[in-house]
Amino acid sequence: MNSSNPFKNFKADIPASIVVFFVALPLCLGIALASGAPLFSGLIAGIVGGIVVGAMSGSQVGVSGPAAGLAAIVLTAIGALGGYQNFLVAVVIGGAIQLLFGFLKAGIIGYYFPSSVIKGMLTGIGIIIILKQIPYFFGLDKNPGGDFSFLQIDGENTFTELLRTINAIISGNFDYGATIIAIVAISILILWSNVLSKKGKIFQLVQGPLVAVVAGIVYYLLTKDTGLSLSADRLVSVPVPESFDDFKGQFAFPNFEVIGRADIWITGFTIALVASLETLLCVEATDKLDPRKRVTPTNRELIAQGTGNIISGFIGGLPITQVIVRSSANIQSGGKTKMSAIIHGFFLLISVILIPTLLNKIPLSVLAAVLFIVGYKLAKPALFKTMYNLGWKQFIPFVVTILGIVFTDLLMGIGLGLAVGIVVILIKSFQNSHFLHIEDKSNGKHKIKMTLAEEVTFFNKGAILKELDSLPRDTYLELDVRKTRYLDNDIIEILEDFSEKARNRNIDIQLISERGIVENPDSFIQFFQLRPKSA
Structure with a gap:
């Protein structure tokens, strides 16, 4: 990419930005709803995440916006801090702390997560996207994409929601209109991706998701007064201002009178910590998905995210992170540079000002179909086979991360995967502390050669002690430490005791x-x- 010409890849970035826009729109609204915040606050975060963070970030394909991983924190904090305006002060503080993290070069933390955990994270998110969109596909859920955790704010969980959906399908109590247009939409997407995109440039410029959304709007208009019509709660629900003053009234501003309160600062630090960790993990995952394998400068990313959160908090928006759902949709749609993220932010801004009524005619089931494709590409079955073939050291952390994400939430799943990865490292460290070679008898004694590894720590105590204690009487032990650069004092004490x-x-x-x-x-x-x- 020629960084001096940001418009060089417009032909790829504009279609990708349209897809990201249609993915981001319901997620912005759904996360705001799940957070107990005003719906417009999710759109503000999406706009700031696209335009401000997109412009400042060093990531060429990452897209930022409100994150589902913070929804529970936001929901609790709004009530605990005494209102949304008090909470916005914590968002601004969180952004300032992220700036500090960036200047202190804390971005390196993201590189300490194993590849198997990052791949498990991507796959787990893909599975969650698919599972969570099934109810919308059949017109059976009114919360557009907000509940990405296992436990939902409506008292359901991922699988009780699915069971309810299955029962509704069996009994015929689902929304036929929503299902028909969802099937049409997913057929368009598959046809576009697998056939038409290879037939001509027009099909590469005009993306399948745009066609699917247009088909959804047309379906809604044509079936409005029929038995297959869609009710308002099956459609996107963007706030529609009556006037410019009404539009301005949707913005909220922080109540800085509470800035001295300890709970405000604790919440701000919590937002900074969770948002930074989620961003760094998404950066690592996005870089792996990037076909050009570009590397995002993580400290610059923290500074960009911090700036975005300060601005979002000042004008009434939710906290922002880099988000893997939007980022992967961007990459899968052919986005080449950061312009796709920036343009998607402008699309959000322009659409909520000029065409909110038209946006409110988009069926949620069509957007569910778009997210189905995104989820499938993240969680392809072939990846499970690839990870299994790499051996148990890669496969187990990979599977544990997936299960953790599906049955808890993103950060908990990653934490579980990381914990298992550390255990695997300890096991391999235990096994690889030394090499033992037994030779023929020499002068009536067994000759055994033990070569210690380059680094031998207290983790290896058990393995070495076991080998030394199992040596038979009348043995000639050759202990080779020529390759050993670090020998823990615990190991030296074991050798000292063994000499007796x-x-x-x-x-x-x-x-x-x-x-x-x-x-x-x-x-x-x-x-x-x-x-x-x-x-």
């Missing part, structure tokens, strides 16, 4: 180091204290 046992069991020890060979050293502690500090 060795004398009683007629075990001779030959210590081989970069300083030479020592037969039956008097003191391992003294020997290693005299070694160069790097060793």
